Amino acid sequence: MITPALHPDDAWPVTERHLQAIWYDRALRPDRLTTTAGVPVRVVHPGRWNLEAGPDFMDARVLIGDPPRPVAGDVEVHLRAADWARHGHDADPRYSKVRVHVTLHAGSAPRLPLPPGCEEIALASFLEEDLERICERIDVHSYPYLKLPSPTRCGELLSGRPPEFKSALLEAAGRQRMRRRIDRFTALRERHGAAETLYRELMAGLGYRVNKSAFRRVAEAVSLERLRAAGGPLAATAVLTGAAGLLPDPADPRLTEESRRRARILWDLWFVRKPVWTPPLPGRDDWCAASRRPANEPARRLAAAALWFGPSPGLEERLAAAPAADAGGFIRRAMEELTAPRDPFWERHWTWTSASRQAPTALIGPGRARTLLINSVIPWRLAGPEPRSECETCFRTMPAEPWNSTLRRAARLVLGPDHPSTLCASALARQGLIELHDRYCLPARGVCDQCRLPKAICEWEP
Known part of the structure; x- marks a missing residue:
């Protein structure tokens, strides 16, 4: 029987999902990183894990160089640098905003057809522990919903609050979202x-x-x-x-x-x-x-x-x-x-x-x-x-909107990993979750661990 030849990486227990978890989880990601050109990199936020078509992480923020230069955009993760072209990303417009290409090992010449301004980071040389042992500890099925890249300011502020506070907050945010939508429809009806x-x-x-x-x-x-x-x-x-x-x-x-x-x-x-x-x-x-x-x-x-x-x-x-x-x-x-x-x-x-x-x-x-x-x-x-x-x-x-990836992410960011499902059961509460997520948790509006909730949230007493 003929045994096909494997690339050395193919025999390892590491998958792209493992590498995504290492990039996403601050407890796994090395503190010291540089680009493949040796320029220092500090990860401010690894990005929003994307479970749909397109780059692996959206809206990431990193600081590159000394003095640091802020870079914001998407992140694509591959085991091998050549997978960028092999997967056809160079011809796919969905990958035009990728600013960080994360791989296990650095690629070899010629240079990849990456988007302008995209930096390359190879993780292998920065891992302080054997890769196989790291992968053994990673439960890939717990990402991204059972793991967060870092504690969020929203979760910290709400963690000690009683259920009555959280319910009132979600419903107030839900009303705000619906009323803003009504105002938009009022303007559209006048126009069209x-x-x-x-x-x-x-x-x-x-x-x-x-x-x-x-x-x-x-x-x-x-x-x-x-x-x-x-x-x-x-x-x-x-x-x-x-x-x-x-x-x-x-x-x-x-x-x-x-x-x-x-x-x-x-x-x-x-x-x-x-x-x-x-x-x-x-x-x-x-x-x-x-x-x-x-x-x-x-x-x-x-x-x-x-x-x-x-x-x-x-x-x-x-x-x-x-x-x-x-x-x-x-x-x-x-x-x-x-x-x-x-x-x-x-x-x-x-x-x-x-x-x-x-x-x-x-x-x-x-x-x-x-x-x-x-x-x-x-x-x-x-x-x-x-x-x-x-x-x-x-x-x-009104009936509740079906549970989806946006609501699952919002619930974990705003309410934490162990919130009771009854908090998010009503239509108004689910609209409130989306409102808080979009206005206070999205990295584009401020890094999660530095965002601020409305003043009324901190002052409200049940």
């Missing part, structure tokens, strides 16, 4: 009108994170008035999908016969309705496929938007018809409307080229509907002519 505002904001919400910008561009190019003029949900689907550049070539051999028939129908509808578009439309290269769940396929989400806004009366008219004084009834009505879209093709397909599935999947599930309700529909409703006295009832009645 109530119906157009709801359409644009729901379109952006359908883009989730990675495709929010592309969805906005489609909504700006295809106004609600243009979409309504298309003539029904199917024609609206053709207009949105065509404007997004997501209609496939019917001759594509990867398409099933069912997908090919659907594509031809939409192409026929799009071709006769396609006007001269003034705004630039997104192309296929503007849509991000990395780190995207199959249910978030943009063409599926656009079909849902067409079913919301293509018929007459549209979603905004159906929601506006709900009684103003019944917040609970409005929320139930809104959830029914958001999860209502049914498309026989997209309920059984993840993508244009995927095979048909036996079990249908809703275009908009309950979790995504709750997120859209909290971030868009409720602020849109409360920004209207209804009295603001409805706000508190809506805040108390």
Whole structure:
């Protein structure tokens, strides 16, 4: 039997995850570091551990040189320096803000095609203990949520506070976040009108994170008035999908016969309705496929938007018809409307080229509907002519946003690793977590162990 030759590093028990933990954890990271050129480096903050597509750590801060020069940006970690080019990062725009490239060993000439201003740090020569022993102590599954890079100022201030204090803080922050969002929707309604505002904001919400910008561009190019003029949900689907550049070539051999028939129908509808578009439309290269769940396929989400806004009366008219004084009834009505879209093709397909599935999947599930309700529909409703006295009832009645990576990180930074889950159970508390995280914990707003909470937090007494 032939045994394949391994790179020396491949036989070690160290993985990229181990190296990420060493960089992230102050208890593991060497105090003395230099760049591969010998310039001193001090890590102020290792960055926010990124569990999605892109660099390993976001918004890191380091001091380089003597006297120290502050450097802020992203961090990418590899076992071998050559992995930068091997993984295709030099041609990926998501890595353009990388300012520190951390490796186990220094690379050899020629120099890597790193972004301008990016510094290289090789950790192996600075480890004071045998690498295998360090790796034996690292539980890679506890990072990043069970480990923090350093104690945070937020956690220190709140650690001795009673649960009543923490609950009041989260709810106050949640109200602040929701009221600021309502003010934003008030300005948008004055600028674009109530119906157009709801359409644009729901379109952006359908883009989730990675495709929010592309969805906005489609909504700006295809106004609600243009979409309504298309003539029904199917024609609206053709207009949105065509404007997004997501209609496939019917001759594509990867398409099933069912997908090919659907594509031809939409192409026929799009071709006769396609006007001269003034705004630039997104192309296929503007849509991000990395780190995207199959249910978030943009063409599926656009079909849902067409079913919301293509018929007459549209979603905004159906929601506006709900009684103003019944917040609970409005929320139930809104959830029914958001999860209502049914498309026989997209309920059984993840993508244009995927095979048909036996079990249908809703275009908009309950979790995504709750997120859209909290971030868009409720602020849109409360920004209207209804009295603001409805706000508190809506805040108390709205369902909690699904637990996600941002909420998990925020809970650990703000409340510590051993907080009771009941503190974060309500919708208002989860909005408060995001508010505190975004305003006081993000490194871009100040390093975690130097940030300051609002004065009211320190002075409040239960």
